[in-house]
Structure formats: structure tokens, C-alpha cells
Amino acid sequence: MSLPLLEQLIEAFRVLPGVGQKTAQRMAYHVLERAREGGQRLSEVLAEAIEKIGHCVQCRDFSETEVCPVCASASRERQMLCVIESPADRLAIEHATSYRGVYYVLQGRLSPLDGIGPRELGLDKLEARLAQGEVTELIIATNSTVEGEATAHYLAQLARRNKVRPSRLAQGLPLGGELEYVDRGTLSHAFGSRSEISE
Numbered sequence: 001m002s003l004p005l006l007e008q009l010i011e012a013f014r015v016l017p018g019v020g021q022k023t024a025q026r027m028a029y030h031v032l033e034r035a036r037e038g039g040q041r042l043s044e045v046l047a048e049a050i051e052k053i054g055h056c057v058q059c060r061d062f063s064e065t066e067v068c069p070v071c072a073s074a075s076r077e078r079q080m081l082c083v084i085e086s087p088a089d090r091l092a093i094e095h096a097t098s099y100r101g102v103y104y105v106l107q108g109r110l111s112p113l114d115g116i117g118p119r120e121l122g123l124d125k126l127e128a129r130l131a132q133g134e135v136t137e138l139i140i141a142t143n144s145t146v147e148g149e150a151t152a153h154y155l156a157q158l159a160r161r162n163k164v165r166p167s168r169l170a171q172g173l174p175l176g177g178e179l180e181y182v183d184r185g186t187l188s189h190a191f192g193s194r195s196e197i198s199e
Helices: 005-013 023-034 036-051 085-096 121-129 146-161 184-192
Strands: 077-084 101-106 137-140 165-168
Touching: 005 023, 005 137, 077 085, 077 121, 085 101, 121 146, 137 146, 146 165
Parallel strands: 077 101, 077 137, 137 165
Antiparallel strands: none
């Protein structure tokens, strides 16, 4: 016997990250009580997105076309390739910086315990791209987690093997931050990565 529709709806909302039983229940009740039209629109757009959004063949970002708009753009600098963990990282970089190179989206990070190795991250495709000789700098922009650092190390080795200069995003103290509120790991890393002040 199948679950009643209301329970199925609550369970369906729980597929979202950070949504537990209570939040899913609130969402389901809200859609049914106050936003049936919005819920209908959500279901239509969700179904269409799942059907039509795939991955760019060049960078692995989400795309409705075979090659995403960033990779297809003639104005991007193809010798600079920024490796990121997720499509959300690309959006953050695009909104906060003037970076005009291209990207490679891992869709994760190395995590042997979770069964995520180089193959799952498409690193064979990345190596083939580096071997073509167009890329001169591989900008490694993985997160500062244990897995992110392990992934960065692997990527740097991959770049050097293909005679590409690897670089890592600078990390440390936030702009406008006060030392007493900075966590120990960040402060330690900032001290270890300090550089000379030029005149």
C-alpha cells in the first residue's frame, strides 16, 4: 500500500539539502494552504530543468546546450583555466571578480571514503585538455577542507605533469576582519603564507 499523497509530498521535499522532517512538513503545508499556483509552477519548471539541463562537454558546468555560454564565448581567455568544485563557485567568482578565463567544474572533490576518485571528477578529461597545450595556468580554487586540499595537491601534480603552471587562490584573513574573531586554522595559514610588503 502506497503512502498518502501528503506524506509523499513531505518526503519529496526532504530530498533538498538541509531539509529535515519539520521543514519539509512546513513546506508541504505552505504549498497546499497558500501557494498552489506557485507549487504548480515549481513542479513544471523542476520537471523541465531535470529533462533539459545537462553538463557542458568542455567544462562540466550545468548547461542547456552542449557547450555552455562561458565556454562558447570568444572573449574568454582560454590560457587561464580555473578549477572549481561546483557551479555555485563559478557564480561566486563571476560576481565578485574580474576573472575572464574559463572554468573546469569538478562537481565534487576527491573523497576516497565516499568512493569519489579522479575518474568521478572527470580528471581524465581535464588532463586531456591540459595536454593540448592551450592552457598555460591552472588556477586551483577548491575549498579549504581536507578533501579540497587533497584535490588541490592532485591538481597541481596533474598540471606540472602537463607543463602547466599551477596556482592556488590566496587564503587567509577576511577583508575587514579582526584578528580576535578569526579561527585558529585561518590565522595559522595566514601567518604561514605571509608575503613581503612591496614599496
